[in-house]
Amino acid sequence: MNRNTRGKDRSSIFLRSETLMQRVLRSLLFSVGVTREQIEKPFVAVVNTWNELHPGHFHLDRLASKVKEGVLMRGGMPFEFNTISVCDGIALGEGMRYVLPTRDVIADSIELTVQAHQFDAMVLVGSCDKILPGLLMAAARVDIPAIIMSGGPRFPGYWPRYDINFSAYGLAQLGKRYRDGEFSDEDLDELETVVMPCAGSCNGMGTANTMACLSEAVGMSLPGDGTAHATTARKERLAVEAGAQVMTLLEKQLRPSTIMTRLAFENMLTVNAAIGGSLNTVLHIPAIAHELGMQIDLEQFDAVSQKTPLLCSVEPSGPHFMSDLEKAGGVPGVMKRLESTLHRECLTVTGSTIGENLTKAKVFDDDVIRPLDAPVHSYGGIVVLKGNLAPNGAVIKQIAVDHALWTFEGPARVYDSEEDATHALMAKEIQPGDVIVIRYEGPKGGPGMREMALFRWYVTTTGLHDTVYVVTDGRFSGYTSGPCIGYLSPEAAEGGPIALVQTGDIIVIDIAARQLNVQLSESELQQRRQRWTSPPPRITKGYLARYAVSASSASKGAIIR
Numbered sequence: 183m184n185r186n187t188r189g190k191d192r193s194s195i196f197l198r199s200e201t202l203m204q205r206v207l208r209s210l211l212f213s214v215g216v217t218r219e220q221i222e223k224p225f226v227a228v229v230n231t232w233n234e235l236h237p238g239h240f241h242l243d244r245l246a247s248k249v250k251e252g253v254l255m256r257g258g259m260p261f262e263f264n265t266i267s268v269c270d271g272i273a274l275g276e277g278m279r280y281v282l283p284t285r286d287v288i289a290d291s292i293e294l295t296v297q298a299h300q301f302d303a304m305v306l307v308g309s310c311d312k313i314l315p316g317l318l319m320a321a322a323r324v325d326i327p328a329i330i331m332s333g334g335p336r337f338p339g340y341w342p343r344y345d346i347n348f349s350a351y352g353l354a355q356l357g358k359r360y361r362d363g364e365f366s367d368e369d370l371d372e373l374e375t376v377v378m379p380c381a382g383s384c385n386g387m388g389t390a391n392t393m394a395c396l397s398e399a400v401g402m403s404l405p406g407d408g409t410a411h412a413t414t415a416r417k418e419r420l421a422v423e424a425g426a427q428v429m430t431l432l433e434k435q436l437r438p439s440t441i442m443t444r445l446a447f448e449n450m451l452t453v454n455a456a457i458g459g460s461l462n463t464v465l466h467i468p469a470i471a472h473e474l475g476m477q478i479d480l481e482q483f484d485a486v487s488q489k490t491p492l493l494c495s496v497e498p499s500g501p502h503f504m505s506d507l508e509k510a511g512g513v514p515g516v517m518k519r520l521e522s523t524l525h526r527e528c529l530t531v532t533g534s535t536i537g538e539n540l541t542k543a544k545v546f547d548d549d550v551i552r553p554l555d556a557p558v559h560s561y562g563g564i565v566v567l568k569g570n571l572a573p574n575g576a577v578i579k580q581i582a583v584d585h586a587l588w589t590f591e592g593p594a595r596v597y598d599s600e601e602d603a604t605h606a607l608m609a610k611e612i613q614p615g616d617v618i619v620i621r622y623e624g625p626k627g628g629p630g631m632r633e634m635a636l637f638r639w640y641v642t643t644t645g646l647h648d649t650v651y652v653v654t655d656g657r658f659s660g661y662t663s664g665p666c667i668g669y670l671s672p673e674a675a676e677g678g679p680i681a682l683v684q685t686g687d688i689i690v691i692d693i694a695a696r697q698l699n700v701q702l703s704e705s706e707l708q709q710r711r712q713r714w715t716s717p718p719p720r721i722t723k724g725y726l727a728r729y730a731v732s733a734s735s736a737s738k739g740a741i742i743r
Contacts, residue, residue, distance in 0.1 A: 223259040224257075225258075226303045226305065227262075227263065227304035228250055228307065229264075229304055230246040230263070230307045230308075231266070231288070231309070232267075237382070238269065238390060242307050242308070242333050245331065245333065245417065245421045246307050248422045249331060249421045252427070253429060255422070255425070256425075258425075260425065266284055266287060266288060267309075269310070270311050270635075270659065278630070280630060282625070282657070282740060283729045283733075285313075285316040287316075287725075288316030288317065288319075292316075296320075302432055304428070305329050305428050306330050306331065309332055309334065309382070309390060310333070310383050310389075311388070311390050311660065315465075321402065329402065329424045332403060332407055333382065333383060334382055334394070334414070335394075336380050337505055339376055339377045340376065341373060344359070348377055353642070361645065381413060382413060384661065385503050386496055386497035387457060387499065388498075389462040389463070390660070392463060394407070394409075395408035395457055396450050396453060399454075399513060401442065401449075401531060403531065404420055404532065405514050406420060406512050407420050408513040410508065411508060434533060436531075438474075441528070442470070445528050446525070447467065447471055449524050452486055452520055453513065454486075454562075455483075455492070456492060456562060457493070457563075458492055458494060458500070458562070458581050459563060461579050461657065462660055463483075464577050464669060467483075467739075472739060478739075479737070480574075480737055484564070484696070486562065487563060490523070492557055492562055493554070493557055498661050506550045507551070510546050511551055515543055515544065518543040519554055526540070562581075563582075564580070565577070567697060569698040570679055572678075573672070573678075576668065576698050577668060578666065579658075579662070582664060588693040588694055589692050589694070592617045592650075593685070593687070594619050594686065600623060600637050602620075603620045604640055607640055607641065616651075618641075618651065619680065620634060620655075621655050622675055624736060625734070625736060625740045626733060627655065628730075629719070629729055633658050634654050634657070634658055635659035635661065638662050651666070653670065653698070655674050655736070657669055670698075671736050671737035675716065675717075677716065679707060682711060682714060687701065687702060
């Protein structure tokens with residue numbers, strides 16, 4: 183039923199129509215309990231990624247109900263529908279192939295539902311790594327008045343028996359003490375119950391919370407939403423306010439395309455550098471921009487990172503949690519620090535500009551949100567490396583790497599999957615000084631571009647974490663720390679140079695010089711290229727088979743072409 187009512191008088195279409203067919207079609211709305219008075223109101227989609235299995239989404243049914251309260255307060259008629267969400271942590275391993283592809287399925291499903299039912303506005307409620315980017319992509323593509331409502335982080339876990347916080351540092355200590363045989367089976371049973379104390383996304387600056395913060399930075403979320411915690415009353419109040427505010431956006435016809443301008447994306451990149459955002463933003467920000475006809479390339483990430491200081495040392499890159507950032511002033515506090523470097527004229531979903539919003543912002547803890555003249559580092563988080571091993575780019579989080587490892591040279595240990603590398607690690611084939619190359623894990627080769635978080639955790643638990651590099655055409659978790667280079671483009675499945683590397687080849691890494699090379703002549707690489715043949719696809723049916731054909735390179739955001 184195409185109501186086709188955007189920008190028109192709903193009552194003239196629904197209540198004054200005299201044609202029999204239109205009355206019969208209108209009965210479909212009456213059949214679900216909608217009244218004549220409600221039909222007159224603007225229809226607002228409340229898009230919810232809630233499900234019962236996902237820890238970051240388990241509470242979103244409550245937040246969606248609060249959003250609907252806000253819509254009703256301002257005279258709208260909310261209708262909730264769901265789309266998919268999967269948990270990266272639960273999916274680790276084989277299931278991880280399916281995680282990144284969900285981003286585009288989420289965007290597609292929202293587009294299909296909202297356009298088919300011709301909603302007037304929408305509030306998109308979601309959390310976690312690929313879901314928030316999918317919501318932003320949908321908002322950009324559909325381009326009706328919209329607000330992003332993030333689910334919020336959980337509070338950090340703590341194990342009082344052994345005084346361990348669940349941070350990157352705490353997990354490293356946990357791994358060492360486990361190797362030393364300190365824990366009994368009963369201890370480990372207890373551990374499982376305290377690691378994740380409540381619903382919500384992770385408690386550090388992983389991809390989930392990075393994207394929540396960046397939704398706010400680009401102007402698509404209400405101030406404070408990026409760090410307001412999942413199970414707090416503040417988050418529920420923000421949900422009510424989002425529902426109410428979308429009605430103001432509808433009245434003003436303030437659309438995502440007016441908010442997410444090129445200058446707004448520049449603000450987004452600046453905040454990303456200052457908070458030490460996840461490496462996965464090199465996939466998501468370009469994909470969102472693509473929906474608006476803009477191109478964001480890897481070089482822009484690197485350029486912004488070189489001129490933007492790191493102001494927040496939130497784990498895994500530092501000692502603080504998202505709860506510390508929230509208490510210190512949240513994203514408004516970070517943007518207040520950066521105000522002189524931001525485009526203050528950019529509009530936001532408040533209806534006001536960034537500059538107007540920041541008149542109310544304040545920093546409450548100079549240690550958590552550092553001043554510009556006393557940053558954690560003079561540079562931002564993300565560095566793009568290039569060279570004969572990654573002509574189109576590779577990415578590393580420099581703030582998570584000990585400065586002593588910024589230059590590194592070692593022999594390659596080459597594996598064609600994460601599983602092969604894991605088996606080699608457990609068999610003690612990998613030694614300090616090695617460069618572990620894991621290939622055929624890109625968007626096409628995976629397919630699905632798995633993150634190598636599980637393998638990196640195994641490296642940490644074996645005590646090799648600060649003695650080896652991991653280089654892959656796959657990706658990394660936002661929680662990955664240490665010397666890890668990912669997103670190599672072109673990927674191995676496309677015949678990229680990573681497909682030509684052999685065990686024993688010397689790989690040279692220089693972060694300061696932005697270089698990633700294998701010590702091979704161009705003629706040797708060309709000879710190997712002539713001998714190389716593409717391996718058969720791992721998956722030949724279903725969605726991943728289609729994804730492998732359609733997904734672009736990581737350097738292009740792994741967008742579906």
